[in-house]
Amino acid sequence: MQFHAICTLAFFWTLMSSVLVAYVPLALAQEGTWPQIFLIPIPNNLSSPVHVTHAGDGSRRLFVVEQEGQIRIRRAGALLDTPFLDIGGPGGRVLCCSERGLLSVAFPPGYAAKQYFYIYYTNRAGNIVVARYHVTPNPDVADPNSEEILLTIDHPTYGNHNGGQLAFGPDGYLYIGTGDGGGSGDPQNNAQNPRSLLGKILRIDVESPPGTAVYGIPESNPYKHNPDYAPEVWALGLRNPWRFSFDRLTGDLYVGDVGQGAYEEIDFQPASSVGGENYGWRCQEGFHDYAGHASECNGKTLTPPVAEYGHGAECSITGGIVYRGARYGNLRGVYFYGDYCSGRIWGLRHSDVGWESHLLLESSLNISSFGEDEAGELYVADHNGAVYKLTTTPPSTDVDLTGAWNSLQQTCRASTEGVQCRVAGVFLVQNQGAQRSAQSAFVTFYLSTDAALSADDSVLQRRFLGRVSAGRTRRLLFRKLLPIGGAASGRYVIAVIDTDDDVPEMVENNNTVVLGPVP
Numbered sequence: 001m002q003f004h005a006i007c008t009l010a011f012f013w014t015l016m017s018s019v020l021v022a023y024v025p026l027a028l029a030q031e032g033t034w035p036q037i038f039l040i041p042i043p044n045n046l047s048s049p050v051h052v053t054h055a056g057d058g059s060r061r062l063f064v065v066e067q068e069g070q071i072r073i074r075r076a077g078a079l080l081d082t083p084f085l086d087i088g089g090p091g092g093r094v095l096c097c098s099e100r101g102l103l104s105v106a107f108p109p110g111y112a113a114k115q116y117f118y119i120y121y122t123n124r125a126g127n128i129v130v131a132r133y134h135v136t137p138n139p140d141v142a143d144p145n146s147e148e149i150l151l152t153i154d155h156p157t158y159g160n161h162n163g164g165q166l167a168f169g170p171d172g173y174l175y176i177g178t179g180d181g182g183g184s185g186d187p188q189n190n191a192q193n194p195r196s197l198l199g200k201i202l203r204i205d206v207e208s209p210p211g212t213a214v215y216g217i218p219e220s221n222p223y224k225h226n227p228d229y230a231p232e233v234w235a236l237g238l239r240n241p242w243r244f245s246f247d248r249l250t251g252d253l254y255v256g257d258v259g260q261g262a263y264e265e266i267d268f269q270p271a272s273s274v275g276g277e278n279y280g281w282r283c284q285e286g287f288h289d290y291a292g293h294a295s296e297c298n299g300k301t302l303t304p305p306v307a308e309y310g311h312g313a314e315c316s317i318t319g320g321i322v323y324r325g326a327r328y329g330n331l332r333g334v335y336f337y338g339d340y341c342s343g344r345i346w347g348l349r350h351s352d353v354g355w356e357s358h359l360l361l362e363s364s365l366n367i368s369s370f371g372e373d374e375a376g377e378l379y380v381a382d383h384n385g386a387v388y389k390l391t392t393t394p395p396s397t398d399v400d401l402t403g404a405w406n407s408l409q410q411t412c413r414a415s416t417e418g419v420q421c422r423v424a425g426v427f428l429v430q431n432q433g434a435q436r437s438a439q440s441a442f443v444t445f446y447l448s449t450d451a452a453l454s455a456d457d458s459v460l461q462r463r464f465l466g467r468v469s470a471g472r473t474r475r476l477l478f479r480k481l482l483p484i485g486g487a488a489s490g491r492y493v494i495a496v497i498d499t500d501d502d503v504p505e506m507v508e509n510n511n512t513v514v515l516g517p518v519p
Contacts, residue, residue, distance in 0.1 A: 035328070037391065040388060040389045043077075044074060049368060050067045051064070051103065051381070052064050053106070059451055067103070076402070085133060085142040093121065095122045100122040103121060103164030103165070104164055104166045104167075108207055116133060116146075117135075118132050120163075120166045125156055151215065158181060169251070176202040177241035177242075180198050180199035180240065186199065186239065189296075192236065192237060192297070194236065197230055200233050203275065221275065235277045239260065241257050241258075247335075254321075255279075255319060256319020256320065257317070259311075259317070264316065279305070280304065286305060306350075312342075314344065315342075318369060325378070331378075340368065343363035345380070365382040405426070406425070409423075419487070423482065424477075424478060427475075428476075429476065436468060437466075439466055441497070442463060445480070445493055447460050461480055488518040493518060
């Protein structure tokens with residue numbers, strides 16, 4: 001991840017040398033075969049967002065990592081005031097900023113029951129830390145004092161090339177993307193050093209039974225029994241992998257690797273791989289020999305990238321995600337990636353003619369990350385403090401209904417037949433989009449035993465919204481008399497806002513879910 005200063009220098013160099021290095025894909029798609037995309041801003045007030053993800057627990061919460069050391073939750077259209085985790089600030093654990101900081105979060109399979117998660121950050125000494133944290137009884141707040149450090153990687157010499165990605169693979173193992181240690185041209189040759197954990201994709205087992213080890217080495221790791229390699233190494237030859245992701249359908253791995261001064265690249269590993277790929281840095285930059293170092297890889301089998309682009313207005317790739325959501329059929333199977341400096345977003349896909357890539361959108365964003373929610377919808381983080389939804393709907397026609405509980409309470413009284421309780425509240429629905437909602441928009445209220453919807457949750461009430469004009473708020477009075485002997489204390493009234501269907505379906509990705517804890 002290289003920021004504004006580097007981009008400015010690269011552009012200045014291009015102008016002064018009168019050379020324009022164009023984008024160079026492997027193959028260009030025919031005009032008209034690629035989708036048109038747009039970015040819709042999500043109202044929030046963020047500070048240097050660098051990662052966007054979900055917990056996979058059915059809560060539909062969106063987690064946004066702020067580089068200075070916080071993780072924020074966006075739930076039901078609103079950013080929660082209290083951070084999910086805060087380990088930043090003067091007395092915190094995180095060294096920020098430039099390319100250092102709190103850089104990503106990953107939730108393990110089965111997180112809803114486990115209630116712990118993993119983060120990647122640079123500590124006060126400049127070293128890389130992978131740690132586990134636990135959640136408090138409040139599911140929206142983690143315990144900042146619950147840290148269990150799993151791995152510390154020395155990185156004290158240079159402040160750049162920290163990598164920063166954590167992700168659980170389809171196999172349940174934790175994958176870690178590390179930079180080469182920084183400096184120009186990998187001066188310590190960490191990326192090609194098989195014993196170094198820098199410039200690599202690592203693969204470790206952090207979900208083994210407690211007490212066995214801090215982490216385990218999967219038996220299927222390619223170098224577990226090779227004394228010449230660190231056993232954690234899954235792939236090597238990377239300069240600064242700034243965002244990698246797994247295709248949630250196929251399990252294929254895509255890696256955006258930041259280049260030195262001329263080329264940015266996307267590396268690929270099919271789901272069938274047994275690991276061990278060498279992506280070539282510092283012998284190669286993209287498809288090209290790098291600065292007299294090509295001979296260092298003589299006798300080695302290198303895996304070339306599947307796409308590259310040259311520097312011009314561009315300077316630093318931000319790896320992305322393959323779209324697998326249900327809302328936009330024409331986006332499925334496309335890998336979206338971007339450039340931090342130019343704000344451009346491309347699509348990449350594999351066809352009968354090979355890999356093909358196409359420029360899809362020009363933006364003014366400093367793209368720091370792509371993100372995905374539970375439904376497979378995609379988001380783009382702007383390092384300047386915003387998150388956007390990726391959509392095929394132009395902003396001028398977007399409908400964005402969000403909700404919030406203004407109040408929610410329960411009153412009970414005794415009768416000869418038993419205790420009778422009533423739940424009542426005020427629910428506010430605001431259209432933050434640019435077009436009024438459809439006549440069929442509605443809200444369904446459920447009573448849930450926890451913070452997530454399930455098929456067993458009962459429907460309390462269904463209210464039609466009708467048309468809510470852009471920028472306007474609709475106030476709904478919610479009242480429900482519960483059966484005698486029933487009380488809602490300690491449970492949740494969950495409001496589901498649906499914008500375009502007349503049948504409530506809890507799993508639809510166009511729903512907005514708003515929790516209301518009952519006192």
